[in-house]
Amino acid sequence: MATNFVQPGQVLTLTAPAGGVTSGSGHLIGAMFVVALHSAAVGESFEGQLTGVWSLPKTSAQAWTEGVAIYWDGSKATTADASGSNALIGHAAAAAANPSATGLVRLSA
Known part of the structure; x- marks a missing residue:
């Protein structure tokens, strides 16, 4: 077995950016x-999940179809x-209606 394996990588310990992080919220770290x-709080360690399907805030005025590429707009949506x-x-x-406040997103690590 390889001796340089560290961890599976679905969850990483990271440093909270300016403004800190709230449980369940999305963040770009780099x-x-x-x-x-x-x-x-800002500067504290937190665990961030890189994989899975999450219900996240979305641009309400958009309709999504299954499989469409999803982006983070930099304003928490x-x-x-x-x-x-x-x-x-x-x-x-999953499909998301226009209007709707959230959508299901499968994260791409």
């Missing part, structure tokens, strides 16, 4: 998107809009 598993500095975070795990 270019890596995670969902915080607990709340932490998901979107199907790839423009600007939006970061790809995964794909829609």
Whole structure:
């Protein structure tokens, strides 16, 4: 067996960015998107989940189809809009209506 294996990597211990993190909220840490598993103040350690299907806030005025690429818009919401500095975070795990406040997103680690 390889001796350099460290961990599976679905959850990482990271440092909370400016503003801290709230349990269940999404965050870009560098270019890596995670969902915080607990709340932490800025500079504190927290565990961030990189995988799985999460109910996340979305741009309400969009309808999603299953499998559509989903991006983080930098303002704490998901979107199907790839423009600007939006970061790809995964794909829609289910259709979402227009309007709707949340959508199911399968994270792409």
